[in-house]
Amino acid sequence: MSVLVYTESSKGIFKKNTPELVSYGSELSKKIGVELFVLVFNVEDCSMLSQYGATNILKVDNDGLNLFENKTYSNVITKAANKINASHVVLSSSADSKYLAPSLCVELDAGYLSNVVELPSSISPFTVKRTCYSNKALSDSTIESNIKIIGLSNNSYGVVENKTETKIHDFDVALIDKQIEIKSIEKASGKISIADADVVVSGGRGLKGPENWNLIEDLAETLGAATACSKPVSDMGWRPHSEHVGQTGKPVATNLYIAVGISGAIQHLAGINSSKVKVINNDPEAPFFKAADYGVVGDAFEVVPKLNEKLKAFKS
Amino acid sequence: MKILVCISHVPDTTSRINFSNQDTAFDSSGVQYVINPNDEFGLTRAMWFKEKQSASVDVINVGTSLTEPTLRKTLAIGADQAFRIDSDPKDGFFVAKQITEFLKSNSYDLIIAGRESIDYNGAMVPGMIASMNNMNFVTNCVKLDINENIATLEREIDGGKEILSCSLPLVIGGQKGLVEESDLRIPNMRGIMQARQKPLNVIPAFDCELKTKSVKYYKPAERNEVKLIPSDNLDQLIDLLHNEAKVL
Ligand SMILES: Cc1cc2nc3c(=O)[nH]c(=O)nc-3n(C[C@H](O)[C@H](O)[C@H](O)COP(=O)(O)OP(=O)(O)OC[C@H]3O[C@@H](n4cnc5c(N)ncnc54)[C@H](O)[C@@H]3O)c2cc1C
Ligand SMILES: Nc1ncnc2c1ncn2[C@@H]1O[C@H](COP(=O)(O)O)[C@@H](O)[C@H]1O
Secondary structure, three states, rough: OOOEEOOOEEOOEEEHHHHHHHHHHHHHHHHHHOOOEEEOOOOOOHHHHHOOOOOOOEEEEOHHHHHOHHHHHHHHHHHHHHOOOOEEEEEEHHHHHHHHHHHHHEEEEEEEEEEEEOOEEEEEEEEEEEEOOOOOOOEEEOOOOOOEEEEEEOOOOOOEEEOOOOOOEOOOOOOOEEEEEEEEEEEOOOOOOOOOOOOEEOOOHHHOOOHOHHHHHHHHHHHHOEEEOOOHHHHHHOHHHHHOOOOOOEEEEEEEEEEEEOOOHHHHHOEEEEOOEEEEEOOEEEEEEEEHEEEEOHHHHHHHHHHHHHHHHHHO | OOOEEEOOOEEEEOOOOOOOOOOOOOOOOOOEEEEOOHHHHHHHHHHHHHHHOOOEEEEEEEEEEHHHHHHHHHHHHOOEEEEEEEOOOOOOOOHHHHHHHOOOOOOOOOOEOOOOOOOOOOOOHHHHHHHHOOEEEEEEEEEEEEEEOOEEEEEEOOEEEEEEEEOEEEEEEEOOOOHHHHHHHOOHHHHHHHHHHHOOOEEEEOOOOOOOEEEEEEEOOOOOEEEEOOOOOOHHHHHHHHHHHHOO
């Protein structure tokens, strides 16, 4: 038995969620009393993983894995899991990992819980807490099968420093033929994605029109934040759909979520699972004030530029 | 082209969520049920294929008789026939297994499911159906076109999008973008009348193990009362975010 943590990387660089995933996997393996293996695709320098308790690294180097493709990746992860006799496989909640997990379940005949937010409260039966009902509830859920797959929510467990010796095992695998052809990838360059951000600045209908989005963008730039919006804002085409947060849009699990001119409808709140929420709204009765840690009642057109100036001064 | 749309029957997005039986079951009293929003986008796209490319559109749900009004609604929107596998769906693996059993005697070129249900939030059923039946699979799908036997799709990824192409048979996990909000259809009187004549076939469930169980539910901890900061004292806000919340 062992724990396998699948880390994600792009162009040889680990994704931001890696330290948290490895921290979780390390603590999980200790709790169960088995070895930890961290699976890495095409990253030259894995030394940073030693800081978070990665005792073993399973290192795959293969140019065929430069681009994510679900079946090819899930096949390699399955082979890795079989090689080390994995009893537990830990993945993140990124778009790619959520794509992989159900395929892995079938290949490994495993049970899978997504949106897990804690270490198991019991090893037998294996019981973890996960969010459900679009963040309106949590459940204690068990996995009954021999192999267990855990999808960890971003920013739920946190990063735990735990320096360790690391053994690197090279893992050679033959890749299966691709069934799906990737024609092109468009990444918004230079922009931080909602999934990778620590802070998200989000705007609603209170901003009146797309021409005022410089308010949101400037504040986001100062904070190194991603930008987001409410659903009507994307429905009206002020912002792209990919920025829409909520039950029918993207989930956010950042450290700080700043909502500007958003009323706080229940479907919007269902997408927010951040540790701290700050709201700027000119209506003191806006429901968002009931779901926030900090609030400023005021006109966004006055408050946001002032706040931005002060933050710039604070940062420098 | 034969299309199957997987329909999850979920509490309306505005529902208050409560639990019963010592927090071991969902309390459905006073709750309105709807087609899972991601499935409604998929169903609407399926209607487009029906009208423009003469596809046939069946819908399927694994659920108890309580889901029938939701299935009737999909028929009123324009699906040709509905299938209900008679069982209380306990986990995603179970649902995917039941649908796989159904597919042994019914074949489809395209299976449209939602990226995620808004109640269980598993994001697992479509991917499992694809793997169990050795079909191609694309999730977070925001665009889908089909020409001859080839699908061209757009998938939302973290920080961008990806254009993909593959052959049928295919399973997708759909979401908004597949169609726009304004394309969604409210059933009209004619549709509702026609739906009464359309087949709603009930199929017994087959025995199948559960891989996961939800044993107890909780409500999230209440947030502390909001701290209001006067708009002329933003220095205090920065101080709180830095020293108290430690997020700056
Ligand atoms: C099935 C379904 C699914 C949905 N899913 C989602 C979802 O995923 N995400 C989502 O966001 N919504 C969703 N909605 C829509 C949701 O119900 C709300 O309509 C929406 O969130 C409101 O967006 P908003 O807050 O930007 O706009 P509004 O509700 O119009 O709020 C604007 C706010 O801005 C404030 N304001 C106005 N002027 C200023 C100013 N100068 N300065 C500061 N504040 C100002 C106002 O006081 C108000 O509170 C869904 C709805 C349905 C029916
Ligand atoms: N009980 C069910 N019956 C039919 N389809 C379902 C059922 N549960 C989930 N699905 C489909 O699978 C998708 C993802 O659901 P989930 O894996 O629960 O997030 C949903 O959007 C539906 O399309």
